[in-house]
């Protein structure tokens with residue numbers, strides 16, 4: 001759920017109004033606050049952190065999804081262990097996961 005502090009426009013009886021300049025400014029401000037963590041984060045290609053779920057998103061925010069090399073190695077190891085222990089999930093992954 002996204003709270004109203006992150007509104008990007010409004011809807012009335014006749015129209016949906018999205019302020020694209022505001023949206024661009026807002027997103028750029030979010031990225032600016034976190035970019036220094038993202039550029040060294042091992043999850044940068046599969047980031048699961050939703051900006052809209054961050055409370056108190058300030059310049060000092062420490063991303064809870066941030067992963068260094070050690071944590072990311074453990075993350076991958078856990079995935080491999082799970083697959084080894086449950087080989088039947090490979091079929092589901094092959095059928096349902098799309099990698100772009």
Ligand code: SF4
Nearest residue numbers: 038041044047063065
């Ligand atoms: S998990 Fe956090 S630090 Fe890592 S890429 Fe995503 S937002 Fe950036």
